[in-house]
Amino acid sequence: MKTAKKTTEITEMPIHKIRSWCWEHGISIYPVPYVSNGSRLKICLNKKGKETIGKDIYDNGPAIYDKINEMYRTIYQKNNQN
Numbered sequence: 006m007k008t009a010k011k012t013t014e015i016t017e018m019p020i021h022k023i024r025s026w027c028w029e030h031g032i033s034i035y036p037v038p039y040v041s042n043g044s045r046l047k048i049c050l051n052k053k054g055k056e057t058i059g060k061d062i063y064d065n066g067p068a069i070y071d072k073i074n075e076m077y078r079t080i081y082q083k084n085n086q087n
Contacts, residue, residue: 020074023081032080034073036063048073 027033031053036046039062046069048059063069 018081020077023077026081026085027077030084034076036065036069036073048076050076 033051035049035051037049037058039045039047044065046063046065047061048063048069050057050059061072063072
């Protein structure tokens, strides 16, 4: 039951606190252009200088930023399960 409570706490934690924790640990996630005009984007995960670009392609809109926030939450959750 303790795990369920911890998961709920992480889900309710403000995204700015989760992002700050990730940045302090060398993790940043950001959109990168897939086409030159920036209308199509991919997501880049930078972990201590090592960049990994995802395969999925997004339009420049809310969906990509929702996915980035989801990724930050997942990374934070995996590293703070104690």
